Amino acid sequence: MSGILCFRNIGQLVQADASTQPGIRLRKNCAMLVQDGRVHKILKDSEIKSSKSYNRVIDCQGRAMVPGFVDCHTHLIYAGERKDEMVERMRGTTYLEILESGGGILNTVKATNRATEKELFDTAHKRMKRMMALGTTAFEIKSGYGLNLKCEMKMLTVGKKLRTTLKVPVTLTYLGAHTVPTGEDREEYLEEIIENLPRFRELADGVDIFCEKDVFTAADLRRLFLQAKLLGFDLRAHVEEFSHQGGCTEAAKLGALSCDHLEHATPMDIHAMHVAGTTAVLMPGVTLFLGGEKHPLVHSMLDAGVTLALATDCNPGSSPTYNMQTVLTLASSMYRLTPEQALAAGTYGSAKALGAEKDFGGLLPKQHADFNLLKTNDYLDLFYYFGENFVDATFIAGKKFKAPKDPATA
Numbered sequence: 300m301s302g303i304l305c306f307r308n309i310g311q312l313v314q315a316d317a318s319t320q321p322g323i324r325l326r327k328n329c330a331m332l333v334q335d336g337r338v339h340k341i342l343k344d345s346e347i348k349s350s351k352s353y354n355r356v357i358d359c360q361g362r363a364m365v366p367g368f369v370d371c372h373t374h375l376i377y378a379g380e381r382k383d384e385m386v387e388r389m390r391g392t393t394y395l396e397i398l399e400s401g402g403g404i405l406n407t408v409k410a411t412n413r414a415t416e417k418e419l420f421d422t423a424h425k426r427m428k429r430m431m432a433l434g435t436t437a438f439e440i441k442s443g444y445g446l447n448l449k450c451e452m453k454m455l456t457v458g459k460k461l462r463t464t465l466k467v468p469v470t471l472t473y474l475g476a477h478t479v480p481t482g483e484d485r486e487e488y489l490e491e492i493i494e495n496l497p498r499f500r501e502l503a504d505g506v507d508i509f510c511e512k513d514v515f516t517a518a519d520l521r522r523l524f525l526q527a528k529l530l531g532f533d534l535r536a537h538v539e540e541f542s543h544q545g546g547c548t549e550a551a552k553l554g555a556l557s558c559d560h561l562e563h564a565t566p567m568d569i570h571a572m573h574v575a576g577t578t579a580v581l582m583p584g585v586t587l588f589l590g591g592e593k594h595p596l597v598h599s600m601l602d603a604g605v606t607l608a609l610a611t612d613c614n615p616g617s618s619p620t621y622n623m624q625t626v627l628t629l630a631s632s633m634y635r636l637t638p639e640q641a642l643a644a645g646t647y648g649s650a651k652a653l654g655a656e657k658d659f660g661g662l663l664p665k666q667h668a669d670f671n672l673l674k675t676n677d678y679l680d681l682f683y684y685f686g687e688n689f690v691d692a693t694f695i696a697g698k699k700f701k702a703p704k705d706p707a708t709a
């Protein structure tokens with residue numbers, strides 16, 4: 300059988316989908332056949348034929364294999380760092396106070412406007428490769444550090460180039476409504492974004508907004524989403540993060556694919572997400588990094604049947620991490636999710652947040668053969684020995700990703 304790769308001697312194979320509770324199917328001592336970059340078949344290791352029957356046989360040495368992580372909420376295209384703000388926060392100033400005083404997101408906006416397209420591409424390319432080396436095989440990337448037509452387009456153009464260069468699934472989101480640019484009127488700026496939406500149709504798959512006290516209101520979200528929906532954009536929203544503004548229910552009612560953050564979401568918001576089939580994207584790395592104490596009502600979400608997703612929120616202000624393994628372990632211990640629930644959220648759930656759960660995230664037959672071979676024979680080690688990198692090799696469409704040697708940051 301030519302063209303078929305056989306990954307044999309897989310000690311533990313983890314698959315993820317919605318048909319099992321809590322979303323994980325565990326198989327032992329099996330083999331996986333991959334054809335044309337997709338999972339062709341899973342069989343018992345004892346069932347594989349002679350090696351001549353396959354194009355290549357890869358011995359997994361009894362180790363565990365998990366689906367590639369799907370990072371469904373990132374801001375990984377940006378210039379500059381904000382370490383000084385981290386120190387300022389440790390001294391007591393809050394994240395929103397820094398933003399109100401013209402820093403925070405607005406600092407990254409200045410640096411990103413100054414950066415050339417090539418500079419943005421080079422830094423983001425390096426970041427993505429580091430994320431892939433840590434096991435991420437699909438990404439969502441937002442703009443939102445331009446806050447003007449030219450720079451927002453520059454960011455999304457970089458996103459498109461990253462997608463074609465790295466050959467991984469990348470969903471692009473236009474986040475012009477990340478915050479109000481310095482000196483501009485909120486309503487006028489929002490109007491400008493809405494008027495210019497058709498110009499982003501070619502560059503972005505979705506539209507997002509940061510709905511928060513002193514940033515954008517739930518009514519702003521509604522105005523933006525009504526127009527974005529008409530134009531066929533997917534809708535996703537930063538809602539109920541530091542305070543309750545009503546954006547979550549509004550977004551869900553308008554059919555948002557995902558509502559993200561949700562630390563202040565109420566049972567009514569959860570009900571709205573359930574009714575609409577909206578996925579809840581949780582980002583415990585932000586809570587950890589900002590020293591927050593409030594957690595989303597994760598178990599009410601689970602009880603209501605809302606799909607959970609996990610993401611890094613990779614950005615220079617509130618979550619400068621590249622590591623989905625960290626996010627999974629944080630979600631498990633901070634939210635009391637079982638490892639199965641956390642792993643399902645960071646794979647199947649995150650793919651669903653991107654509307655792509657049929658195509659990847661589960662390592663199921665016909666899906667992309669995107670997976671991680673771990674350094675261990677037990678995927679629970681990811682959660683138990685937290686903080687270590689357990690990914691030995693990442694495969695995208697069945698092909699081994701060549702991890703960069705250079706350990707440089709940023």
Ligand code: NIG
Pocket residue numbers: 374403404407509537540585612614615616617618
């Ligand atoms: O998702 N909440 C708003 N936006 C980002 C942070 C962006 C930044 O601080 O640069 C977030 O946390």
Ligand code: FE
Pocket residue numbers: 372373374537612
């Ligand atoms: Fe974000």
